[in-house]
Amino acid sequence: MTLTRRTVLATGLAATAAPRAWAKPRLEYGLKPVQVADGLWMLEGSTEYFNFENGGNIVNVAFAETDAGAVIFDSGPSRRYAEELRKVVTEMMPRGVAAVVNSHHHPDHFLGNQVFSDKPIHALEETKKQVVLHGDSYADNMYRLIGDWMRGTEPVPPNTMLTSNDLTIGGRSFSTVPLGGHTQADLMILDRATGTALTGDLAFLDRTPTTPDADLPRWRESLDYIASLDPKGIVPGHGSFDTEGRSLVQTRAYLDWLDGALTDAAEEGLDMVEAMQIEMPDEFAALGAQPHEFERSISHLFGDYEKAALPEVN
Amino acid sequence: MQKTLFAAFLIAATPVFAADKPNRIIDGPKVVIDDPYKTGMLGYLQKEILGDPEQIALDPRVKVLAPHSAEDSFHVPITIDAREIGDVERIALFVDYGPIPHILDYYPGEAEPWLSFRFKIDQATPVRAAVQTKDGAWHLGGAAIDAAGGGCAAPAAAYASDDWEERLGKVRARMWPNSGRVRVIVDHPMDTGLADGIPVFTIQALDFKGLDGKKMARIELHEPVNEDPTFSLRFAQGALKAPMQVSGRDNNGNEIEATIPYNGAIR
Ligand SMILES: [Zn+2]
Numbered sequence: 001m002t003l004t005r006r007t008v009l010a011t012g013l014a015a016t017a018a019p020r021a022w023a024k025p026r027l028e029y030g031l032k033p034v035q036v037a038d039g040l041w042m043l044e045g046s047t048e049y050f051n052f053e054n055g056g057n058i059v060n061v062a063f064a065e066t067d068a069g070a071v072i073f074d075s076g077p078s079r080r081y082a083e084e085l086r087k088v089v090t091e092m093m094p095r096g097v098a099a100v101v102n103s104h105h106h107p108d109h110f111l112g113n114q115v116f117s118d119k120p121i122h123a124l125e126e127t128k129k130q131v132v133l134h135g136d137s138y139a140d141n142m143y144r145l146i147g148d149w150m151r152g153t154e155p156v157p158p159n160t161m162l163t164s165n166d167l168t169i170g171g172r173s174f175s176t177v178p179l180g181g182h183t184q185a186d187l188m189i190l191d192r193a194t195g196t197a198l199t200g201d202l203a204f205l206d207r208t209p210t211t212p213d214a215d216l217p218r219w220r221e222s223l224d225y226i227a228s229l230d231p232k233g234i235v236p237g238h239g240s241f242d243t244e245g246r247s248l249v250q251t252r253a254y255l256d257w258l259d260g261a262l263t264d265a266a267e268e269g270l271d272m273v274e275a276m277q278i279e280m281p282d283e284f285a286a287l288g289a290q291p292h293e294f295e296r297s298i299s300h301l302f303g304d305y306e307k308a309a310l311p312e313v314n
Numbered sequence: 315m316q317k318t319l320f321a322a323f324l325i326a327a328t329p330v331f332a333a334d335k336p337n338r339i340i341d342g343p344k345v346v347i348d349d350p351y352k353t354g355m356l357g358y359l360q361k362e363i364l365g366d367p368e369q370i371a372l373d374p375r376v377k378v379l380a381p382h383s384a385e386d387s388f389h390v391p392i393t394i395d396a397r398e399i400g401d402v403e404r405i406a407l408f409v410d411y412g413p414i415p416h417i418l419d420y421y422p423g424e425a426e427p428w429l430s431f432r433f434k435i436d437q438a439t440p441v442r443a444a445v446q447t448k449d450g451a452w453h454l455g456g457a458a459i460d461a462a463g464g465g466c467a468a469p470a471a472a473y474a475s476d477d478w479e480e481r482l483g484k485v486r487a488r489m490w491p492n493s494g495r496v497r498v499i500v501d502h503p504m505d506t507g508l509a510d511g512i513p514v515f516t517i518q519a520l521d522f523k524g525l526d527g528k529k530m531a532r533i534e535l536h537e538p539v540n541e542d543p544t545f546s547l548r549f550a551q552g553a554l555k556a557p558m559q560v561s562g563r564d565n566n567g568n569e570i571e572a573t574i575p576y577n578g579a580i581r
Contacts, residue, residue, distance in 0.1 A: 141462045212385075269488065269495035271430035271546040272391035273379045299385035306544070310486035310497055314572035 027149055029057050031084050033092070036241045037194035037233055039065040039172070041092075043085070047207035047239055047288025050077075050108075055149035056142060059108035061085060062198055062235045064191060068170025069095035073189065073198050073235070074103055075112030075121075077142065079153040082112025099169050101176075102158050103200025103237065104183045105130035106210075107138035113156040122167065123158035124178050126185035130213075131157040162187070179226075181219025182209070182237075188226060195232035202226065205239025205247035208284070208293035209254055211300045216259050223252045238288070254284055258294075262301055266309035272302050345370050351440040351458060355410040363408050363416050364444055369451035375399050376455025378443045384435050384461035388468070389540045393430040394420075394443045396455075401448040402427035409538070411439035413466050413508055417538045424530040424553065425522070426494075430546035433538045434506070435459060436466040470503035470512075470541045478503065485560060485572035494549040496522070498560055499542055500570055506537040517543060517570065520562040525573075530558065 033041035045059040056077030063070045070089045075082050090096045100116045102123040103109055110131060113121055123131075135155025143150045167174045167189075175190040182201045189198040201210065202222050226234075227248050234242040236251075265275040276295045285291065343357040344366050360366055375398035384390040396402055405427060407417040413436060420429045427445065442456040481501040489496050500517060507514030514537060522531040531547055554576075562570040 137462075144462060269490040269493060269497055269546070271393065271497070271544075272432070273381075273393040273430060276381065276391075295381050296385045299381070299389070299391070303389070306497070307486065307499070310488045310499055312484060313487045313574060314483070314485045 027055060027080065029055060029081055029084050031057075031081075031088050033063070033088060034241075036062075036235065037191070037196045040191060040194055040196055040235075042235050042241055044240060045108075045238060049289045049292050050142070050145040052147055052149075054146075055081070056108055056111075056146045057081060058238065060235055060237060060239070063089055064172060064174075065093060066098055066170025066172040067095075069093055069098035071098055071169050071172070071174075072100045072116070074109040074200070075100055075116060077108040077111050077146070078150050079112065079114055080149055080151065082115035085112065086115055095170075099160075100158075101167070101187070101189065102127055102131075103189075103198070104186045105134065106183065106201065106212075107142050107155075109200065109237070110135075110158070111139065111142065111150075111153055111155060113158065114154050117156050117159070120160040121156075121158040122160045122162050122176075124185040124187050125161050127183075127187070128157045128161065130184060131155060177225075179222035181215050181217075181222045182211075183213040184215075186222065188222070190229060190231065196235060197226055197229065197231035197233070198235045199226060199237060199247070201237035203234060203236040203242075203247040203251050204254075204287075205234075205236045205242050205250060206286075207238040207288035208290050209251050210293055211258075211297040214297075214300065216255050216301075220252060220255055223248050223255075250287075254287070257281065257284060258297060258301075262298070262305040263308075266302070266305040269309075272298050275302055344368050347372060347454065351410065351456065353410040353440060356442075359408055359410065359415060359442070363406055364446075364452060367446075367450070367452050369449075370444070370454060371452075373399070373445070373453035373455060376443050376445050376453050378441060378455045378457040380441060380457045380459050382458075382460060384459050387435045387461050388471070389432045390435045390459060390461070391430070391432050392441060392457075394428065394455075396427035396443070396445045396453070399427060399445060399447060399453055402445055403448050404446040405429065406444045406446070407433075407441065408444070409435070409439045409441050412436040412538065414506060414537045416536045417441075418536055419534040421532040421534075422547075423522075423532060424549065425496075426548045426550065428548045429533075432540040432544055434466050434540055435461045435538075437461060466506050466508055466538060468509055470505055473503070483568055483570045485570065487560065487572060487574040489554055489558065489574050489576060491554040491576065492551070494551050494554060496547045496549065496554070496558065496574060497545070498572075498574070499544045500562075501542050502564065502570075504535075504537070504539055504541045504543060508537075515564065515566060517562055517564045520545070520560060520570070522547065523559045523561070525557055525559065 036042045043061045045057045046054045062073040070093050099120045105127045139155050167176045173192050177188040179186045179188050236247040276298050343360040349356045377395040379393040405420040408415045417433050438460045440456050440458050445453040484501040487498040505512050505515040517535050520533045557576045558574045
């Protein structure tokens with residue numbers, strides 16, 4: 001008999017009465033919705049980076065109850081996640097899922113789409129374009145980062161383009177506001193009934209903002225705009241539900257610091273590896289997924305800063 | 315504390331140069347190194363890239379600093395610091411896994427044996443720095459880098475824009491006399507020849523000279539150096555007293571010529 005990983009696991013299970021940590025029969029996210037406002041629930045992800053333990057459940061997903069069923073905001077990092085999500089939502093709401101909305105094209109926010117492909121999946125046109133362009137390479141990279149959790153996951157683009165600032169489903173109406181800066185297109189949603197803002201990754205709380213597609217000036221404008229709405233509550237893209245606007249302030253402060261630190265590093269003549277070793281203020285070093293995300297941001301952003309610091313000489 | 319992020323391997327032993335062992339494997343290198351990365355590739359690379367030297371050993375004074383994981387496989391940043399070793403003649407950079415292992419050779423000359431730049435990575439691999447001192451001995455350091463891959467076999471991003479031919483050979487540069495730093499970025503696609511229908515197109519060498527023509531440092535580039543090569547050099551404090559010339563050519567005969575002003579940036 002050839003020993004595969006699967007047969008080894010089965011043998012291990014048979015030989016012991018009590019379940020063992022490493023012999024989990026099945027990967028499960030154990031999704032537990034928490035109500036954050038009237039008819040609005042949130043599934044809070046961890047503030048870590050992707051790893052084999054969290055299975056990519058590092059993202060916030062939310063859903064709202066309507067007369068037509070649930071409207072789900074972002075579909076999670078994998079097929080497995082979205083299957084659990086659909087099951088949990090359907091158990092709570094007999095009408096099941098009415099529609100899905102994707103805030104932006106990052107993999108943890110849309111890779112669950114395939115489970116909802118029989119429903120309208122709303123997004124901005126640019127988000128669809130980016131998913132079509134990068135979906136496959138995101139999925140490949142996610143297999144590398146979280147392995148078996150990704151089994152069967154295929155990138156599925158959103159199927160319904162948002163063309164106005166209003167989305168009404170099953171009698172519940174949402175403002176859909178096209179913003180940007182975290183990526184080329186970031187959709188902010190305001191649930192009009194409760195005054196709750198679903199910001200996607202424009203706002204992070206106690207978790208380092210990610211910058212692979214960032215435009216820092218535009219991002220800061222978007223944060224100003226969201227703050228001007230004075231939302232009663234905020235479901236940030238990552239981190240806890242926020243009733244005090246902390247996520248907006250903190251994200252803004254980190255982006256400001258990042259901008260200044262990279263400007264200074266380039267002006268002092270540092271190269272990228274040296275810039276990665278810059279000492280962070282405690283308040284930012286304490287954010288989730290640090291210093292890994294700062295290191296990633298250097299890779300994403302430093303090229304523009306050094307070009308600005310190095311004049312053309314021929 | 316962020317230094318823990320970086321995967322420099324430091325072996326706590328004084329370098330000892332092993333002599334040729336009588337029972338070495340046929341076709342193996344003259345010196346068999348107990349490779350911390352155990353890729354099985356090191357002997358081959360010693361022969362192919364370093365010419366099978368008789369004096370070579372791991373040396374913790376060769377520091378290779380790179381992120382654990384390559385966020386962008388087209389532009390992986392790396393710093394090589396061999397300043398604890400005196401009399402450095404040449405620094406060879408290469409990877410174990412990749413279609414073209416040899417990245418570059420740096421001849422620091424008047425500069426310090428320290429170099430920062432970026433390269434394309436094709437898959438997870440150790441990256442090695444072999445530092446040759448003037449006595450001919452080689453000192454070896456390295457770092458492991460994880461990667462999603464694909465950086466070597468894709469066409470240069472430059473071709474997505476219309477003006478790459480006008481930009482070819484454009485140099486951005488600046489000197490920081492107080493800290494002894496010099497940085498240059500040269501616009502060039504650096505095509506590996508591995509992308510379909512696009513032949514090898516690379517800068518072959520960059521020379522750094524004084525205005526009097528005195529050689530100060532030289533970099534010999536190979537295909538894995540990133541598109542728009544970006545180099546940072548370091549000189550002793552006070553060593554930079556005048557403008558510097560940077561010159562080079564690519565394999566199609568295009569010349570690169572620029573003067574790095576003494577004052578650095580116009581600000
Ligand atoms: Zn995102």
